[in-house]
Amino acid sequence: MSSRLSLRLSRLLNMVPYLLAHPGISAAEAADDLGVTTKQLMSDLNQLWMCGLPGYGPGDLIDLSFSEESIEVVFPAGMERPLRLTSTEATALLVALRSIVEMPGMVDPTAAHRAIAKIESAISGTDRPAPTQRVPVEAPAVATVRAALADEHALRLVYYSASRDEVSERIVDPIRVVLVDNNSYLQAWCRQAEGVRLFRFDRIEEATELDEPAQAPSDAAADDTAFDLFSDDTDLPLARLRLRSDYAWVLDQYPMERIESAADGSIEAGMRYASADWMARLLLGFGTGVSVVGPPELVDAVRDRADAALRAYAAAGLAGAESA
Incomplete structure (x- = not known):
């Protein structure tokens, strides 16, 4: 079937x-x-x-x-009650509930834990309550987002954008909660960007439910372009990077696009960025595994930050600063 x-x-x-x-x-x-x-x-x-x-x-x-x-x-022809879960179905449901209850915004954690307790009790075949478990405390911003979704109200968000390394405030019209690559997101119509955007729950610093109805365009829920978290924004500058062969894993962890591979196994890749300062900090964290090819202003930003770090090491009298 x-x-x-x-x-x-x-x-x-x-x-x-x-x-x-x-x-x-x-x-x-x-x-x-x-x-x-x-x-x-x-x-x-x-x-x-x-x-x-x-x-x-x-x-x-x-x-x-x-x-x-x-x-x-x-x-009802004898179908007054739902079918009973088999042990396999009940176990699968428990696994699913335990997985999503850890994802902020996906479910009401209190309700989910009550459901887990009832299923465990049914599996054991007793009416004894399951041992009391600590219910995770839901962040106030997450609870506010879920409430606004239920009320179909607009939201004011204070949100940290990792790609831009900045905190912004915006008004959004919530559509639904989605799970993408093991992270939970609020899918919403952003009035500032005039488009559908995904807001990762653990980056929502504050949320305020507004006393006005959500006004997302009727076709916004069908817009799946927002699910491409690594979409190429051509308005942003493109960093050209060279990855050492043993750092190929970086391609799977960051929004990079492979450009070409060299005979020595190294890879040239491109990555869009909004802030040169943020990008320089990211690249320095890879050490010698990732080097910058261009553009020149990013090369300069990385070199300046590296020189400043070496001077700080030398001033602290740490061994190896000169040889680095």
Whole structure:
């Protein structure tokens, strides 16, 4: 069974209990809760309408009364309760919950730990509460972002941009929380940049929920260009770097683009940067593993910082300063 069909089957099997618990819910609200489009939900309801117990007579099929305004379950055909998790499914769910609970902004940590405790209790087959675990304290800025998303309100962020090495303040219209390369981000429409941007949670220094609705363009959520964290901004200067062969790993850790490889195994690469001062500090941290080819102003910035460091070492009387 394909993953898509498996996901749909799981959704269909749990949809009847969900709808019984939310009588009269609108299609839009149900679709939002179930993580599908309204069109997909209506298709699922039509599929359910043709399902039921063996015999498949009119009295055996699931009976629904539904429109986009209201959904009612008339006859559940024995599907009043969701399916029980198998031990494998429960274990997989626990692993997933424990993973995302450590990611800021992904879930409410208190609710996640309650869910973990209930699943562990169900797996053990006892009603005894699980041992009390320390629930991570959620940073105030993270809690504010999650609240603004739930309220569909705009946010004022104080944000540290690592690539520009600066802190800025901006107004954003939050769209959703996403996970990219093991880091959690707020995807939002940035009014200053007039585009969709990703804001890494651990770099949001302050967040203030504004008393105004979020006003992201209707097509902003479909804009996946923001997920390319290493997109090439041609407005920024390009550093030309030479990486020693044993420093090829740097290409995987930083937004660099390979330009050419030399016979000795070294690699020439390019990397955009906004601040020469920040870039110089980054490059000096690699020691002799990464050298600067250009542009000249960046070469000068790296040389000046290296000379200043050597003078500081010499002034401190540290051995090896002269030979360095």
